[in-house]
Amino acid sequence: MTLTRRQFTLAGLGAAGIAAAPALRAAGYPDRPIVFICPWSPGGTADTTMRALCQAASKDIGQSIVVENKAGASGMIGLRAMANAKPDGYTIGQIPISVTRFSQLGTVKLDPMTELTYIARVSGQTFGTAVLPTAPWKTLQELVADAKARPGKITFASAGVGGATHVGWEEFLMAAGIRMNHIPFKGGAEALQAVLGGHVDLLVDSSSWAPMVRDGKLRLLATWGEQRTQAFKDVPTLKDLGYNVVVDAPNGIGAPKGLDPAVAARLRAAFKVAAASPEFSNACAQIEAPLMYLDGPDYAKYVEATYRKETQLIDRLKLKELMAKG
Template sequence: MTAPHGINHGRRRLLIGGAAAATAATAGSAGLLLPGLARAADYPDRPITFICPWPVGGTADQSMRALCQVASGVLKQSIVVENRAGASGMIGTKALARAKPDGYTIGQVPISVTRFSQLGMLQLDPRSELTYLARTSGQTFGIAVPANSRFKSLKDVVAEAKAHPGKLTYAHAGIGGATHVGMEEFAQAAGVRFNAIAYKGGAQALQDVLAGQVDLLADSSSWAPHVEAGKLRLLATWGDQRTPRFKDTPTLKELGYNVVVEAPNGIGAPIGLDPAVEKKLRDAFRQAVASKEFQQVAARIDAPVMYLDGPEYKRYISTVYDQETHLIQRLKLKELLQQG
């Protein structure tokens, strides 16, 4: 067909483009959203997978399941928790980072990503290659021994470790993780050396200490019910202040060791999430953290609530990343990893 007189082909294309834009705007105002916007508006229209990088039953797992239960009610869609444990939480974190950024795969982001990314165990930069939704709660770490142990106090442990360097064993939840690094920080501050025994998670570490196969347990509060039942003795906790449930147990800081470990948990998603989907998830988990249901679980597992919204959590990650750079050098963590 020949173009009408006075309108060239370029002009015609311009008019057609303008008409298409006007049609799209009209459709949008009528509620007929463009495909990407429609997906965000309908989100979530199917179950969401939540990757927990720790074994079933641990304190982090309990915390995340409680949050997901409340958030699923807010989002009006089920959230299925999938445990992918191993490599001190990094197997699950890798799976999360590689997932499609559509909002249907989210998960816990251990604060140790700031350490493992620098140690070469996680091939991503956590400052820029993950989406952060919320920082949720911290953990109460401590050193515990069997009730029949000859160690009645941390002073006894330090004396034994000084007399026999490298002989005393302690169980922890994975090389380079918070329980391992925290214990090595304490050892350095005390001027002693332990024999570290690594596990894939705190549950098996706890069992071996209860069975008397390992001298000491360094873990988050998996020890708590066993301390209350009289099966374990809690020698020290690692927070800035004493934990309310075990107020008679001193902190490392009180005992003269400048070591504080809280390792707050957080929730994230792959990079590239639609901003509208991200906002829905941030809102849902903000409500979940503030809920009575989660607060009760947090109190039961001695997890102090430490909420931050996604953007603030991302800034916190960058701060911790810089701190970890110095910690890695001070504790010679690369050398420790090479030694296994």
């Protein structure tokens, strides 16, 4: 799948030339509620922040933005539903950046270079590894030592096969030279409940664990970013512990291809305001999600660069073999 920069820009954005004439064509937009497809289960970190974002955007755009959850296949079911919708600006949704990986693995028939309109990148994710307070591991080093002694016996829960949490943790396991047993779920909320219920040994997720760590219901062993989080400064990163692994999967907003440039411009303006709103900032702060806003054109460039990086990651981690195993 080789595209020129010009092909990607025209297909992915459709809004580069925002002028007065198309703006007039969309003067009546929106005149009814907008549906926002969240490709994750209710209650997870993405769902929580996306609802706050949509609430703020609805104030600017003058219509309600109704969140619909369509979870499954590591976010690809909801994304596919959004991409297949009529490109009229009344169905939009979150774009999991893992589409740059899944499209190459063949698990979703969607080309992120040509089948989406990019509106905004809004926030990043703080990933981490958490266990129950009663777990035998007080540190990540203890977990690694136990995993070496008992290869494949320790279980970990993620938001789905091939997603950012699964692939990020597999990258760490390779770096540490250990094996664990993956237990995938439809989303972070289900994975969290499985660990809280004692059914799975450890949680690897974006920061659904943050409130539980604050309340003493989970113990955070490590985070996966370049730097330690402000709220959990005593918790080391994987890099702090000597592993050259950094995982960051920003959340973005998009629409189907073929969106009227003026409609895209109106959505971009509304979500730019929403991304800077107190509602969204507070929701992100609660789960240690860093604000990482990019407007549509720059977001499209980011997706293109990520696509190239994923090509290398797929080969290095033998992801096709991992996906085949489930």
